[in-house]
Amino acid sequence: xxxxxxxxxxxxxxxxxxxxxxxxxxxxxxxxxxxxxxxxxxxxxxxxxxxxxxxxxxxxxxxxxxxxxxxxxxxxxxxxxxxxxxxxxxxxxxxxxxxxxxxxxxxxxxxxxxxxxxxxxxxxxxxxxxxxxxxxxxxxxxxxxxxxxxxxxxxxxxxxxxxxxxxxxxxxxxxxxxxxxxxxxxxxxxxxxxxxxxxxxxxxxxxxxxxxxxxxxxxxxxxxxxxxxxxxxxxxxxxxxxxxxxxxxxxxxxxxxxxxxxxxxxxxxxxxxxxxxxxxxxxxxxxxxxxx
Amino acid sequence: xxxxxxxxxxxxxxxxxxxxxxxxxxxxxxxxxxxxxxxxxxxxxxxxxxxxxxxxxxxxxxxxxxxxxxxxxxxxxxxxxxxxxxxxxxxxxxxxxxxxxxxxxxxxxxxxxxxxxxxxxxxxxxxxxxxxxxxxxxxxxxxxxxxxxxxxxxxxxxxxxxxxxxxxxxxxxxxxxxxxxxxxxxxxxxxxxxxxxxxxxxxxxxxxxxxxxxxxxxxxxxxxxxxxxxxxxxxx
Ligand SMILES: Nc1ncnc2c1ncn2[C@@H]1O[C@H](COP(=O)(O)OP(=O)(O)OP(=O)(O)O)[C@@H](O)[C@H]1O
Ligand SMILES: [Mg+2]
Numbered sequence: 001x002x003x004x005x006x007x008x009x010x011x012x013x014x015x016x017x018x019x020x021x022x023x024x025x026x027x028x029x030x031x032x033x034x035x036x037x038x039x040x041x042x043x044x045x046x047x048x049x050x051x052x053x054x055x056x057x058x059x060x061x062x063x064x065x066x067x068x069x070x071x072x073x074x075x076x077x078x079x080x081x082x083x084x085x086x087x088x089x090x091x092x093x094x095x096x097x098x099x100x101x102x103x104x105x106x107x108x109x110x111x112x113x114x115x116x117x118x119x120x121x122x123x124x125x126x127x128x129x130x131x132x133x134x135x136x137x138x139x140x141x142x143x144x145x146x147x148x149x150x151x152x153x154x155x156x157x158x159x160x161x162x163x164x165x166x167x168x169x170x171x172x173x174x175x176x177x178x179x180x181x182x183x184x185x186x187x188x189x190x191x192x193x194x195x196x197x198x199x200x201x202x203x204x205x206x207x208x209x210x211x212x213x214x215x216x217x218x219x220x221x222x223x224x225x226x227x228x229x230x231x232x233x234x235x236x237x238x239x240x241x242x243x244x245x246x247x248x249x250x251x252x253x254x255x256x257x258x259x260x261x262x263x264x265x266x267x268x269x270x271x272x273x274x275x276x277x278x279x280x281x282x283x284x285x286x287x288x289x290x291x292x
Numbered sequence: 293x294x295x296x297x298x299x300x301x302x303x304x305x306x307x308x309x310x311x312x313x314x315x316x317x318x319x320x321x322x323x324x325x326x327x328x329x330x331x332x333x334x335x336x337x338x339x340x341x342x343x344x345x346x347x348x349x350x351x352x353x354x355x356x357x358x359x360x361x362x363x364x365x366x367x368x369x370x371x372x373x374x375x376x377x378x379x380x381x382x383x384x385x386x387x388x389x390x391x392x393x394x395x396x397x398x399x400x401x402x403x404x405x406x407x408x409x410x411x412x413x414x415x416x417x418x419x420x421x422x423x424x425x426x427x428x429x430x431x432x433x434x435x436x437x438x439x440x441x442x443x444x445x446x447x448x449x450x451x452x453x454x455x456x457x458x459x460x461x462x463x464x465x466x467x468x469x470x471x472x473x474x475x476x477x478x479x480x481x482x483x484x485x486x487x488x489x490x491x492x493x494x495x496x497x498x499x500x501x502x503x504x505x506x507x508x509x510x511x512x513x514x515x516x517x518x519x520x521x522x523x524x525x526x527x528x
Pocket of ligand 1: 306309310311329330331332333334335336337338377
């Protein structure tokens, strides 16, 4: 039983990362109806920027805040320069764009910072949390950051005018233009926010997996799995999905014989496919109420 | 009074298909003008052209400002609110959010009091203010669409078949409110209608469109009293 609780808690802790990534995935999906395959690389690149600033002597939270600002601006720029010109292109063109972005960010990071793994500091330390051996202060901090982020997003979308405008632009772009919303900028804003959220995920996970250009590969797949499980239209669902995927991953690794670390990734993929087949809208995805 | 809207030689295209063939009309400030015509005549296309929602050439002047070449959202910001055919409410959002979206370009402090004014015009919306717009009845959605458009505090409101699918009593009510808004709030209204009889009762001016051209124009009273026009174009 203790092993079980242990694994569930560890699952919630890793789940926090997937939840952050899934939030970023959902942000972009809401804005452009597509999954951004380069989301993980964007997060990795942001994390390197933070690492570089810390190397230069910037205190952690200063580097954290600066990285968010730069990542936001970078996300907006990527949309304006690369994806806005593709707005009316077929979906495969977009996929090609995502792959190009992936490759560019990955190799530029490799060239600039090389491929050796680097230590990334945790702002929360790694002592046992409240004297418990089950979960460390960093993991507890990660969970807290995820929940704060979710609350902030909820507040933003529910109670600010710009959040309302973004929701309207995502739900019904033509109607949104008819009330005077510049839908194209709303998409750019979505990219900026997704990029900043991804940066948070990157900076939270780097102390656990170490920093290197390929650090986000597996994480992004889990982020996708979480987003699909929660429902691609729901930030709340994405976070719950993240925690569930984290728990599932840990339990499967512990209890299903033969599922070691190597088989964890196929399990995430199997989960994505199962959800898409059984419940395409995910657990919390909104199916819009329509009168007929 | 000077013209608020002047449309000259308007041509509109859906891909290769031309839907308007040199349309010409104008509208005075404060007027309630109606565009009449059979199905497929080009009424909806005319309203869409004004809002840059279809490719067009020619000239559209709004209070001296040329509209062609501007984006839809820029045109809305000039004070033109469009209630499209089939309503165009935000179905997944609440009634109140829809009203707030109508005022999303405004920066003044009177948005909340305007929402209350809309609830006074349309009391049923107040009862349903937390309900998803998609779950309202057809008539309620039409009222919401009109209220949403008014939240812009428009100078000109474009209405595409507001009576479509509504019970006669609801239609009367809606048009009574539109008349009131036109007189009291000085909103100019350009309304497309299938229900010509009702539209002519309320409007001061009327234009009849046939296959992308204006074929008749005059005061609403003149058009309504001309039996030939009524029989050949308006079908009543
Ligand atoms: N999206 C479109 N693609 C191609 N042709 C279109 C499109 N929309 C309208 N048309 C054509 O343009 C012409 C004018 O259509 P429009 O919708 O303006 O008519 P309308 O006067 O509003 O008719 P109704 O009373 O039925 O609403 C029609 O011949 C129609 O077939
Ligand atoms: Mg029409």
